[in-house]
Amino acid sequence: MNIENFLTAEVETALKALYGGLPEQAVQVQKTRKDFEGDLTVVVFPLLRLSRKGPEQTASDLGDYLSANVAGVKGYNVVKGFLNISFDENFWLSRLNEVIAAPDYGRLPATGKSIMVEYSSPNTNKPLHLGHIRNNLLGYSVAEILKANGHTITKVNLVNDRGIHICKSMLAWKKFGGGETPASSGMKGDHLVGKYYVAFDKAYKAEIKELMASGMSEDEAKKEAPIMKEASQMLRLWEAKDPEVYGMWEMMNGWVYEGFAKTYKAMGVDFDRTYYESQTYLLGKSLVEEGLKRGVFFRKDDGSVWVDLTDDGLDQKLLLRGDGTSVYMTQDLGTAYQRFTEYKLDAHIYVVGNEQNYHFQVLKLILGKLGYDWAEHIYHLSYGMVELPEGKMKSREGTVVDADDLIDEMVGTAREMSQELGKLDGYSEEQVTEICNMVGLGALKYFILKVDPKKTMLFDPKESIDFNGNTAPFIQYTHARICSILRKAEEAGIKPYATVPAMGMVKDETELVKNLVDYPEVVRAAGENYSPALIANYAYELAKEFNGYYHDYSILREENEAVKVMRLTLIAQVARVICSAMALLGISVPERM
RNA sequence: GGUUCCGUAGCUCAGUUGGAUAGAGCAUCAGAUUUCUAAUCUGACGGUCACAGGUUCGAGCCCUGUCGGAAUCACCA
Numbered sequence: 001m002n003i004e005n006f007l008t009a010e011v012e013t014a015l016k017a018l019y020g021g022l023p024e025q026a027v028q029v030q031k032t033r034k035d036f037e038g039d040l041t042v043v044v045f046p047l048l049r050l051s052r053k054g055p056e057q058t059a060s061d062l063g064d065y066l067s068a069n070v071a072g073v074k075g076y077n078v079v080k081g082f083l084n085i086s087f088d089e090n091f092w093l094s095r096l097n098e099v100i101a102a103p104d105y106g107r108l109p110a111t112g113k114s115i116m117v118e119y120s121s122p123n124t125n126k127p128l129h130l131g132h133i134r135n136n137l138l139g140y141s142v143a144e145i146l147k148a149n150g151h152t153i154t155k156v157n158l159v160n161d162r163g164i165h166i167c168k169s170m171l172a173w174k175k176f177g178g179g180e181t182p183a184s185s186g187m188k189g190d191h192l193v194g195k196y197y198v199a200f201d202k203a204y205k206a207e208i209k210e211l212m213a214s215g216m217s218e219d220e221a222k223k224e225a226p227i228m229k230e231a232s233q234m235l236r237l238w239e240a241k242d243p244e245v246y247g248m249w250e251m252m253n254g255w256v257y258e259g260f261a262k263t264y265k266a267m268g269v270d271f272d273r274t275y276y277e278s279q280t281y282l283l284g285k286s287l288v289e290e291g292l293k294r295g296v297f298f299r300k301d302d303g304s305v306w307v308d309l310t311d312d313g314l315d316q317k318l319l320l321r322g323d324g325t326s327v328y329m330t331q332d333l334g335t336a337y338q339r340f341t342e343y344k345l346d347a348h349i350y351v352v353g354n355e356q357n358y359h360f361q362v363l364k365l366i367l368g369k370l371g372y373d374w375a376e377h378i379y380h381l382s383y384g385m386v387e388l389p390e391g392k393m394k395s396r397e398g399t400v401v402d403a404d405d406l407i408d409e410m411v412g413t414a415r416e417m418s419q420e421l422g423k424l425d426g427y428s429e430e431q432v433t434e435i436c437n438m439v440g441l442g443a444l445k446y447f448i449l450k451v452d453p454k455k456t457m458l459f460d461p462k463e464s465i466d467f468n469g470n471t472a473p474f475i476q477y478t479h480a481r482i483c484s485i486l487r488k489a490e491e492a493g494i495k496p497y498a499t500v501p502a503m504g505m506v507k508d509e510t511e512l513v514k515n516l517v518d519y520p521e522v523v524r525a526a527g528e529n530y531s532p533a534l535i536a537n538y539a540y541e542l543a544k545e546f547n548g549y550y551h552d553y554s555i556l557r558e559e560n561e562a563v564k565v566m567r568l569t570l571i572a573q574v575a576r577v578i579c580s581a582m583a584l585l586g587i588s589v590p591e592r593m
Numbered sequence: 594g595g596u597u598c599c600g601u602a603g604c605u606c607a608g609u610u611g612g613a614u615a616g617a618g619c620a621u622c623a624g625a626u627u628u629c630u631a632a633u634c635u636g637a638c639g640g641u642c643a644c645a646g647g648u649u650c651g652a653g654c655c656c657u658g659u660c661g662g663a664a665u666c667a668c669c670a
Contacts, residue, residue, distance in 0.1 A: 028612080033613065035613085035614070041612090041613085045612080045651075046650095080613065081650080082613060123670080160670065304668065313595075313596065314596070315595085315666070318667085318668055321668045323668085327669085327670085328670050331670090354663085354665085355664055356670090357598075357664070358596070358664085358665050359670095361597075382597090382598080384598080384599080384663080385663080418632080423632070452606085455598085456662090456663060457605090457606085458606095460605075463604090467632045468618075468632070469617075470605095471632095473632060474633090476632095477633080478633090481630055484630055487629090488629050489629085522609080526609090528609085533607075534607095534609065540607095547633065547634065548635090550633090550634090554629075
């Protein structure tokens, strides 16, 4: 039961009884701030026009009515225009029992809506880096949050496996590779291919320098460099399905996919379907033809097709080149159409960096102009760059943070820390590895997901490994401690209640219940705002609340057996909700650490 | 120059539809362990919510402008 909605309904009943009607504005009920006495607060300012009385008088009239007529309301106080309502212990016990009884607490009822989430979308010429990590974690988490909101989710990946960039790697490998393979070199496939992408760039730069030394301008040199011409030639051969080039392309992409698969597995992300641009890049042409016929687009003298967006405050955008070949936008129009049709989507979320804000703005506009009303259900989940303390990441300057390296480092640090503290003494090597994986990766995921996606964020490796404060290890540790207490109780033959009987509760206990009761609302809000950060901060608050509670009471030493079991029951639910919330972030929580 | 986004404590970040005296963590300082896990807890210090107007009972949040920063504005993807 959502207590805000419950009280809102009761307040509305009260207003009808007291004043014979409802106010123009909706009744506002919110949580009472910590510094005031009470559980929920009714803001009475908007009710004054209806009551025709002062704020204090209106509030106390309403408070009197609610105390007398609503079960569970214990009392109230009035501060300025705020009516603070307190609920009694049985009210909170009932709420706790509702939490216990809900088999999938925090999972909202099915909506029947079909939503696609596209994320990751890597290029096949280099390994994944820190920016991809933000993308992958966001995509996966948002998909999980939307699932918890009752939607049917399809997670897809669109792999950019064609184009000049992959030809560069292929060419460099052919020229300098000497037949090196992942097997022969022991390198992860994506790293091996990335190595040759860098090798190409090096050779290319050397050629440019040479040409410029012989008197060529920089622009000219960039075009005339032999290795670049060769790469372009390779792309043409690929498009013509030349057997040698095509075979090499399949082989090297295969290496990359093996490497990506490992990284995805380590990150714990997955996809229901993978699209490849080599198979989709021709889509969308028919949409452009149709738009042309209907006068939505226009053709220039050289035969290229454009859309005029000047009325929308933008400029003209190319849709088909003069030679009839398509561009990125053409493909995205086509894939959007295909997906909405095939999956009968109610919404489509693209997790793509903010450097493509303009692209998606244009994409939606064009689809709208073509008359597709689903265009407005496209949502670009745009995220900002990840910067390092030393400045921006630049692949050319070698300041990128490699995804695999970072994951290894985080897990390694988790291991060092736990050894130092003697936390995992007595566990098997297998258990230690499992726990360190959870902790190291959890720290990384949480550090990134707790930040609002659209903000440029600073990634400080040192700080991300911090295990105190608003971090995953802190929350995981809280969970592990609860599990530890429950284990001890079980050993003593104590089982939590299936339904807690009526009894007294102390303030800290009702605070914990309040936090638990909030959870479904947080899930809903996170789903509406595509915001893992809301979940992350909720999990932290809950863990912190428990830590405060735990330190004031020695649960197992409580002499009143019924109270002791009630407390165990309560914290078991805290553990359950922590576990559930963290799962929405893709973070596992260990039972011991 | 156009478009979009960001600007909250020394640092990294929260702030759900406009609500009360602005919230954490890190850092700094002062405390707490008869233990069920101290990878913890309690307290102190720290703010002109970039700036200036406006809307209203009420603005960190909405509107306008200014300043500062980022992304983008390709017959690249």
